[in-house]
Amino acid sequence: xxxxxxxxxxxxxxxxxxxxxxxxxxxxxxxxxxxxxxxxxxxxxxxxxxxxxxxxxxxxxxxxxxxxxxxxxxxxxxxxxxxxxxxxxxxxxxxxxxxxxxxxxxxxxxxxxxxxxxxxxxxxxxxxxxxxxxxxxxxxxxxxxxxxxxxxxxxxxxxxxxxxxxxxxxxxxxxxxxxxxxxxxxxxxxxxxxxxxxxxxxxxxxxxxxxxxxxxxxxxxxxxxxxxxxxxxxxxxxxxxxxxxxxxxxxxxxxxxxxxxxxxxxxxxxxxxxxxxxxxxxxxxxxxxxxxxxxxxxxxxxxxxxxxxxxxxxxxxxxxxxxxxxxxxxxxxxxxxxxxxxxxxxxxxxxxxxxxxxxxxxxxxxxxxxxxxxxxxxxxxxxxxxxxxxxxxxxxxxxxxxxxxxxxxxxxxxxxxxxxxxxxxxxxxxxxxxxxxxxxxxxxxxxxxxxxxxxxxxxxxxxxxxxxxxxxxxxxxxxxxxxxxxxxxxxxxxxxxxxxxxxxxxxxxxxxxxxxxxxxxxxxxxxxxxxxxxxxxxxxxxxxxxxxxxxxxxxxxxxxxxxxxxxxxxxxxxxxxxxxxxxxxxxxxxxxxxxxxxxxxxxxxxxxx
RNA sequence: GCGCUGGUAGCUCAAUGGAUAGAGCAUCAGACUACGGAUCUGAGGGUUGCAGGUUCGAGUCCUGCCCGGCGCGCCA
Numbered sequence: 001x002x003x004x005x006x007x008x009x010x011x012x013x014x015x016x017x018x019x020x021x022x023x024x025x026x027x028x029x030x031x032x033x034x035x036x037x038x039x040x041x042x043x044x045x046x047x048x049x050x051x052x053x054x055x056x057x058x059x060x061x062x063x064x065x066x067x068x069x070x071x072x073x074x075x076x077x078x079x080x081x082x083x084x085x086x087x088x089x090x091x092x093x094x095x096x097x098x099x100x101x102x103x104x105x106x107x108x109x110x111x112x113x114x115x116x117x118x119x120x121x122x123x124x125x126x127x128x129x130x131x132x133x134x135x136x137x138x139x140x141x142x143x144x145x146x147x148x149x150x151x152x153x154x155x156x157x158x159x160x161x162x163x164x165x166x167x168x169x170x171x172x173x174x175x176x177x178x179x180x181x182x183x184x185x186x187x188x189x190x191x192x193x194x195x196x197x198x199x200x201x202x203x204x205x206x207x208x209x210x211x212x213x214x215x216x217x218x219x220x221x222x223x224x225x226x227x228x229x230x231x232x233x234x235x236x237x238x239x240x241x242x243x244x245x246x247x248x249x250x251x252x253x254x255x256x257x258x259x260x261x262x263x264x265x266x267x268x269x270x271x272x273x274x275x276x277x278x279x280x281x282x283x284x285x286x287x288x289x290x291x292x293x294x295x296x297x298x299x300x301x302x303x304x305x306x307x308x309x310x311x312x313x314x315x316x317x318x319x320x321x322x323x324x325x326x327x328x329x330x331x332x333x334x335x336x337x338x339x340x341x342x343x344x345x346x347x348x349x350x351x352x353x354x355x356x357x358x359x360x361x362x363x364x365x366x367x368x369x370x371x372x373x374x375x376x377x378x379x380x381x382x383x384x385x386x387x388x389x390x391x392x393x394x395x396x397x398x399x400x401x402x403x404x405x406x407x408x409x410x411x412x413x414x415x416x417x418x419x420x421x422x423x424x425x426x427x428x429x430x431x432x433x434x435x436x437x438x439x440x441x442x443x444x445x446x447x448x449x450x451x452x453x454x455x456x457x458x459x460x461x462x463x464x465x466x467x468x469x470x471x472x473x474x475x476x477x478x479x480x481x482x483x484x485x486x487x488x489x490x491x492x493x494x495x496x497x498x499x500x501x502x503x504x505x506x507x508x509x510x511x512x513x514x515x516x517x518x519x520x521x522x523x524x525x526x527x528x529x530x531x532x533x534x535x536x537x538x539x540x541x542x543x544x545x546x547x548x549x550x551x552x553x554x555x556x557x558x559x560x561x562x563x564x565x566x567x568x569x570x571x572x573x574x575x576x577x578x579x580x581x582x583x584x585x586x587x588x589x590x591x592x593x594x595x596x597x598x599x600x601x602x603x604x605x606x607x608x609x
Numbered sequence: 610g611c612g613c614u615g616g617u618a619g620c621u622c623a624a625u626g627g628a629u630a631g632a633g634c635a636u637c638a639g640a641c642u643a644c645g646g647a648u649c650u651g652a653g654g655g656u657u658g659c660a661g662g663u664u665c666g667a668g669u670c671c672u673g674c675c676c677g678g679c680g681c682g683c684c685a
Contacts, residue, residue, distance in 0.1 A: 049628045059627055061665070071665080095665090096628060139685075176685065276685085302683050316611060316681075323683040330685050357679055359613045386614075387679080405678095434647060450647095462622060465614060467678075469621065478647045480633040481622085488647050496644055503644080536625085548623070551632085562649040565641050573644045609647080 018120060018531040019045070021109045022101065023056065025085050030058070033081050034067045034074070054091065054098035055525060061095060071095030103521035107512035110524055111585055117592025120530045121546075121600060126167035126538065132341050133159045133169060135353035136268070139176035140255035140275075141185060141209040144262055146414040146470075147355075147388045153456050153602050154385055154464055155353035156268045157543035160600040165538045170345050174337065175275030177252055183234025185209065186247045187226065188216030190233075196250060205254035238280075248277075262417055265452060267602060279336045283328050286336050287321070295371055296321065311367040319364040331365040338369065342376050349379050351541065356384035356465065383541045386467035388459075390414065403469055419470075424451035426476045427484070431609065438608060449604035450484050451476070456602050457483030461547040481551050486598055487605050489554040492561055493591035494607040496572050500584050503573045510581035517570070519560040520586060526553040527593055534600075543601060550597045557590055 020027075020042060031038040041063070048057040060078070064071040075092035082090035082097065087105025091098045114120060135155020138144055144152075155171070163169045189212065202208035220227040236244040256273075263269070290296050295305050301324035307315035320329050341347065352362060362382035370377040389403035428447035431438060438446060458475040459468055478484040500507075515524070526549070533549030536542065564571035572583040595605040 043625080046625085046627065050631070051629055057628080061627075065665095094628070179685075181684095300682075304682080314612085318682080320682055325683085327683085329683070333685090355679090356614060358685085360680060361685085363612085384613080389678095430647070435645085466622080467615080471621090474621070474634075477634080482633090482647090484647060485633095488645080492645050492648085494645095499644065532625095544623090548632095555632090558648055559650090561644075562641090562646080565643045565646085565649075568644085571644045608645090 018110070018113070019525075019528045021113065022106055022528060026058075026082055026088060026099065029081050029085060030063070030078060033078060034063045036063065036066050048096075048098055052093060052096075052098050053100070055101045055521070056099040058097040058099065059095065060097060064095070101521065101525075103516050103518065103524070104513050106521050106524045106528075107515040107582075107586070110528055111512040111515075111589060114527065114589040114593070117527075117589035118596040120527045120589070120593035121164055121534050121597045123165040123531055123535050123538075125535050126162060126165040129166070129348040130168045130170070130345055131162050132172055132345055132347045132350040133162070133353065134172045134174050134351060135159070136263075136270075137174040137176065137354070138259065139179075139181075141181065141206065141213065141251050142255075143206050143210060143413075144259060144416040146390075146416050146419045148416055149266075149419075149455065149459055150355065150385050150388060150464075150468065151353045152263075152266065152268055153459050154383065154543060155351070156266070156602045157460055157546075157600060158351060158353065158383065158537075158541055160602070161534060161537045161543065161546060164534060164596075164600055167349075167538075170272065170341075170347070171270045172272045172274070172341070173270040175252075175273060175277075177248075177275035178277040178280055180230075180234050181213065182237055182248050182251065183232075183244075184216050184220065184230040185213055185251060186233040186237065186244055187230040188212045188219075189247060191216070191219075191226070191229065199250070199254055204258060206258045209251055209254065252277075262420070265420060265448065266456070267604065274337070274340075276330070276333050279333050279340070282340070283332050283336045286332065286339065287328075289372065290321065290368075293372065295368070300324070305368050305371065307364060307367055310371055315364070315367065319368055331361065331368065334361075334365050335369060335372075338376070338380070339374075342374075347376065347379065349381060350376065351381050351383050353383045353385070356386060358382075359384055381541065383464070385464040388468045388470055391469070391471045403467075419455060420452055422451075422472065423455045423476055424448050426472070427451035427454065427478075430478055435609065446606045446609050449606050450478075450487060450609055453483035453487055453598075453603040454478070455483075457486070457547065460543045460601055461551075462544050464542060464544065483598075483603055484609075485558075486550055486554045486594065487603065487609055489557045489561075490591060490594050490598065490605040491607060491609045493557065493587050493594070496561075496587055497584070497591065499573060500580070500587075504577040504580050507577045507581035507584070510583070510585040511578070512582060512585065514579050514582035515586060519556075519563050519570075520583070522556040523553070523560050523586060523590055526556040527590060530593060530597065546597060547601060550594065550601070553590065553594055553597070557594070 023042065023045060027038045027041040031041045044058055044062065046057045046059060048054040060071040060075045064074040067074055072095050075095055075097045078097050079090045079092050082088055082099065087102035089100040133155050136148065136152040138148055159169050159171050199205055199208055216226065220230055233244055237248055295310065296303050297306050299318060302320055303322035304318035304320055306318045308318065319331055321332050322328055338350065341350065359382060366377060366380050369380065387405055389405055392404040393401050424447050427450040428443060431443055431447055454476050458470065461481060475482065530549050530553065533546050536545040568574065572580060572587055574580050598605045
């Protein structure tokens with residue numbers, strides 16, 4: 001279920017980002033000294049280079065120009081100004097001002113705002129704005145192959161991220177439920193005298209339909225009579241023939257039933273399932289308008305929009321609107337659906353999470369939308385992504401082992417369900433070894449979260465334009481920068497929370513000012529940077545930006561918790577109940593932020609694993 | 610040919626125009642009966658594809674090349 005973003009109240013530029021809660025006094029002091037607006041300083045903070053032990057760096061180049069000083073001189077001059085602030089130590093290092101913050105100061109600035117840790121992954125940047133996200137969009141009567149995970153989970157993560165940033169989100173599954181394939185399927189169905197009962201009895205109804213399609217296609221190739229039947233059924237379907245539409249509906253329902261099982265496993269939902277078929281009889285007005293505006297032209301029998309002359313020389317070919325036989329193409333359908341979506345949702349942005357191979361298609365119809373004068377033409381974004389490659393040890397035929405597109409070593413297309421099931425099995429095996437106390441249905445439930453999470457995170461952690469290189473051994477080795485690593489950090493925090501009440505039954509609320517260690521500060525700073533990661537994810541449509549922020553948080557958490565291994569007093573559950581209570585506040589905030597961040601990416605964070 | 614995309618450590622990838630380019634995996638060495646070790650600490654490992662240019666400063670921006678993937682008219 002979607003969680004409503006808490007109302008953060010009125011904001012000033014200084015608290016626009018959570019990190020600014022810490023840097024605001026610094027920015028003000030520096031700005032006053034230099035004589036520029038504080039907001040100009042606020043945008044300058046950078047991460048210190050590796051060799052410099054500091055929390056933040058302030059490059060002084062631009063400020064020096066404004067002040068009319070040399071950068072190193074300004075940095076030196078700023079040292080006393082900034083060091084005068086409580087909880088800040090400043091050191092000049094050439095043209096940089098390196099800032100070290102006192103853990104206590106960081107904690108008191110941040111923790112009061114994180115009584116609900118989920119606030120760390122919230123923003124109001126998109127308040128009042130609406131976005132449509134078109135994602136997943138599989139063809140019916142075909143399996144969800146492994147590569148479908150990309151559009152499905154990138155889109156799902158973006159929908160969550162936009163929502164967390166204040167946008168009103170509509171999730172759209174633009175089903176591929178139209179085309180000549182269905183005429184063939186109907187012809188095959190009739191020819192073989194199949195029944196609904198037979199379909200329903202199949203262990204996998206999509207496999208049943210897929211096999212039927214393969215048989216009838218083969219038959220059609222060998223027998224012109226069969227091909228003719230398929231053509232007739234395609235025509236009947238287009239004409240709204242009752243029997244044809246009835247069978248088409250059966251195929252569609254059967255497919256959606258299978259899809260929903262996988263969407264449920266992935267935790268993905270949609271607000272709209274309007275597919276291509278929905279728009280099939282609604283393209284007339286658009287075609288009329290295109291013609292009325294003089295945008296159409298006959299070319300080799302087809303109807304096109306001549307983009308090279310109308311939209312600029314960056315286009316080399318016209319956009320096809322209608323086939324020579326009068327049938328419409330998918331650019332026409334996309335435009336019609338877009339008009340419909342704008343009429344219904346008045347979106348401020350509309351995302352199409354579709355592989356990069358279709359870049360040209362989107363460039364073309366976006367350009368047509370512009371030529372039509374659509375007010376939303378510049379609000380459309382093609383969110384492209386790379387392909388899924390699988391490692392192939394034995395390609396045969398003298399080929400080198402290497403990455404191959406979406407196929408197993410046997411050359412078979414990998415199904416999404418198969419990959420998820422194997423991932424779940426492997427997760428269950430690890431659990432049996434690492435945590436044998438968890439058994440039965442609970443183990444099965446958690447193994448689903450961990451196995452699916454491993455595959456999903458593997459898909460989201462890098463820039464989406466990159467191809468995803470999938471190796472079971474890597475995605476599921478459960479170590480390193482993986483979904484299970486994040487989930488494990490979450491589970492450790494949960495475990496400590498469970499034990500806290502027993503250890504310190506009468507502890508108070510916890511005073512942030514008591515948090516004084518470097519490990520605690522690192523966790524706090526990682527929490528403070530999460531909001532910027534979320535906003536970057538939304539601005540650039542890159543879920544990986546949030547994934548990177550969560551990895552940094554989890555690493556900080558793991559280092560913190562492990563530091564207690566050799567030192568009982570460094571643990572959250574230390575002997576001092578007051579200190580323990582303060583640490584527990586950080587545990588809770590971090591756990592809630594991490595769990596919420598994972599939810600945004602589409603992972604479940606179990607309390608044990 | 611044109612377009613999109615990628616080229617950074619052995620492998621997989623990070624890096625709002627900022628310092629000495631960072632992580633994970635793998636390798637090696639450690640911590641510790643461990644508030645959950647599915648952990649942590651450390652080491653080795655780099656001419657950021659090549660060549661120019663802009664800039665106080667370039668992995669990042671510009672120009673030209675090289676290599677890979679994908680796309681480029683009646684499928685979607």
